[in-house]
Amino acid sequence: MTDAIASNVVPLSWEGDRATGRLLMLDQRQLPTEEVWLKMHSAEDVARGIREMVIRGAPAIGIAAAFGMALGMRAFEGPLHERPAEFSRIRELLASTRPTAVNLFWALERCARVAERLRDADNASLTDALFNEADQIFQDDRDNNLRLGNYGAALFEGPTRILTHCNTGALATGGYGTALGVIRALHASQKLEHVWVGETRPYLQGARLTAWECVKEGIDATLITDSMAAHFMKLGQVDAVILGTDRIARNGDVANKIGTYGLAVLCKHHNIPFYVATPLSTIDLNTASGDDIEIEQRDPTEVTHIGGRQMAPEGVGVAHPAFDVTPADLVTAIITEAGVVYPPYTDTLPTLF
Numbered sequence: 001m002t003d004a005i006a007s008n009v010v011p012l013s014w015e016g017d018r019a020t021g022r023l024l025m026l027d028q029r030q031l032p033t034e035e036v037w038l039k040m041h042s043a044e045d046v047a048r049g050i051r052e053m054v055i056r057g058a059p060a061i062g063i064a065a066a067f068g069m070a071l072g073m074r075a076f077e078g079p080l081h082e083r084p085a086e087f088s089r090i091r092e093l094l095a096s097t098r099p100t101a102v103n104l105f106w107a108l109e110r111c112a113r114v115a116e117r118l119r120d121a122d123n124a125s126l127t128d129a130l131f132n133e134a135d136q137i138f139q140d141d142r143d144n145n146l147r148l149g150n151y152g153a154a155l156f157e158g159p160t161r162i163l164t165h166c167n168t169g170a171l172a173t174g175g176y177g178t179a180l181g182v183i184r185a186l187h188a189s190q191k192l193e194h195v196w197v198g199e200t201r202p203y204l205q206g207a208r209l210t211a212w213e214c215v216k217e218g219i220d221a222t223l224i225t226d227s228m229a230a231h232f233m234k235l236g237q238v239d240a241v242i243l244g245t246d247r248i249a250r251n252g253d254v255a256n257k258i259g260t261y262g263l264a265v266l267c268k269h270h271n272i273p274f275y276v277a278t279p280l281s282t283i284d285l286n287t288a289s290g291d292d293i294e295i296e297q298r299d300p301t302e303v304t305h306i307g308g309r310q311m312a313p314e315g316v317g318v319a320h321p322a323f324d325v326t327p328a329d330l331v332t333a334i335i336t337e338a339g340v341v342y343p344p345y346t347d348t349l350p351t352l353f
């Protein structure tokens with residue numbers, strides 16, 4: 001086992017006591033130039049924060065939603081069985097924010113199980129239990145990342161050159177990160193030579209967030225545009241690609257940030273291993289294949305504008321699927337907190353649970 005570097009970056013934190021306090025979210029839209037913390041007082045605030053990308057990344061979205069559920073129920077009085085519609089309304093509000101990352105629905109399901117157990121309890125007890133659940137999801141995610149980071153790092157002898165995409169770091173999780181967690185663990189064990197950070201058009205999670213995390217922790221990283229990946233692979237300067245995911249289907253198909261599928265195809269052509277690092281909370285055994293995963297379609301202005309400046313003419317058609325699906329047969333291995341699994345994923349994924 002390698003010693004983890006303690007990342008001091010977190011996407012959210014709590015301020016005050018549970019009865020009157022608030023959730024603080026680091027506004028990821030303002031990074032890397034400004035570190036602004038927004039105060040969330042209600043489920044509506046949290047839902048807006050997720051929808052508008054104040055917080056993003058599959059595990060972080062799930063954690064935020066669990067806190068949103070607790071904040072939402074805090075506003076009421078009396079036992080839940082007297083007003084079950086309120087719980088459903090808040091759950092649906094949070095569930096409607098973003099469709100692709102399964103962690104959102106997984107976390108809300110955990111909250112629903114808590115509520116079911118305490119449907120006759122007074123509201124203070126229910127709210128307290130929901131806050132405990134949110135804290136537990138937050139803490140577990142960080143611990144799981146540390147574990148999967150070590151499993152991932154053990155796959156390499158070093159010195160290794162990794163290419164990654166989007167942001168899968170402390171900002172996208174309970175801390176530390178999934179794919180970036182593996183990279184952190186490689187760095188800690190002195191097996192990391194270098195990281196190529198794909199900028200991740202159109203939302204630039206790689207350029208704005210992963211690059212920021214790497215610089216903050218002294219990880220040797222080079223930012224490239226997405227279209228440069230093939231070039232550096234051809235030059236023999238990429239030993240492996242490691243990414244995160246928003247949902248893995250039962251057959252091992254991987255939904256992740258748009259551009260992931262293209263990288264997997266490039267890896268196949270250049271004979272480079274393609275790894276997906278994820279907590280078990282992102283594996284959805286109830287979804288048979290990637291064809292069944294809803295792909296979020298986002299606002300066209302995220303494609304036509306960069307930093308508020310218009311880059312495309314009025315009137316042009318624009319497509320903006322935020323995610324794509326990489327077929328399981330392009331995935332070399334899936335790295336989790338319970339170990340590393342290889343194809344055929346239909347057989348190996350269920351053994352992790």
Ligand SMILES: CSC[C@@H](O)[C@@H](O)C(=O)COP(=O)(O)O
Pocket residue numbers: 056057058059101165166167168169172173177178179205243244245246256257322
């Ligand atoms: C550990 S994060 C894994 C994924 O959530 C990440 O790769 C990703 O695609 C995030 O997309 P985003 O649209 O920024 O929420």
